[in-house]
């Protein structure tokens with residue numbers, strides 16, 4: 001696995017909404033086959049940046065290359081090699097999961113076996129269930145399965161675990177790691193720092209449209225400690241989430 005081959009290259013990206021500059025000339029690379037996290041406060045510019053890379057939003061200036069293709073010249077080629085989560089509103093609530101998979105496969109013009117796609121995200125038992133009858137975790141897993149329909153080289157996940165219980169989050173982490181291990185690059189945004197620490201090979205912190213740090217979670221934490229940082233409270237060897245998982249188990253559950 002060549003970790004230093006850039007599959008996404010963003011140079012001096014600027015996005016203005018009228019006179020407000022949401023993205024202020026950021027540059028970064030995402031390496032092939034890594035899980036890359038975009039972190040930062042609400043309104044920092046993460047979704048804007050992702051949607052410009054996904055060719056869904058126009059940039060103001062800058063250069064973006066995705067797997068050798070420029071967003072300016074080859075947006076359609078980029079669309080073919082990426083997977084993007086749809087907003088839930090895009091799912092017809094009265095179709096079952098197999099029917100929805102067939103619909104999406106038709107839209108992409110690819111031939112996939114719906115059951116195989118559902119198996120990838122452990123939803124084979126829900127094949128005949130309607131989307132609206134799924135739990136929050138199952139909905140997220142289904143939407144991740146739809147990103148894989150066109151066998152993409154890169155998938156983009158915008159806050160995929162927001163609102164999920166601890167087990168469902170961990171199941172989703174395992175799933176995302178599996179997807180990476182099978183050769184797909186993953187770009188993810190999250191507001192959960194424990195999640196970024198567990199999941200991401202590298203993270204970029206975005207603040208007011210600028211990248212203020214970019215490194216592996218380990219290096220960022222070590223740098224902070226080396227600068228003399230100490231937590232104000234002694235950290236115990238377990239936290240309340242460990243208690244939750246210990247009490248309720250961490251295996252796949254019917255409803256998460």
Ligand SMILES: Nc1ncnc2c1ncn2[C@@H]1O[C@H](COP(=O)(O)OP(=O)(O)OP(=O)(O)O)[C@@H](O)[C@H]1O
Pocket residue numbers: 017022040041042043044045046047048049
């Ligand atoms: N279509 C738009 N028109 C005007 N301003 C916008 C538009 N979309 C986003 N913005 C503004 O751009 C800034 C960045 O928004 P963006 O959604 O990219 O942030 P974010 O980092 O993804 O935030 P969150 O964590 O809340 O999802 C915000 O101030 C937002 O209000």
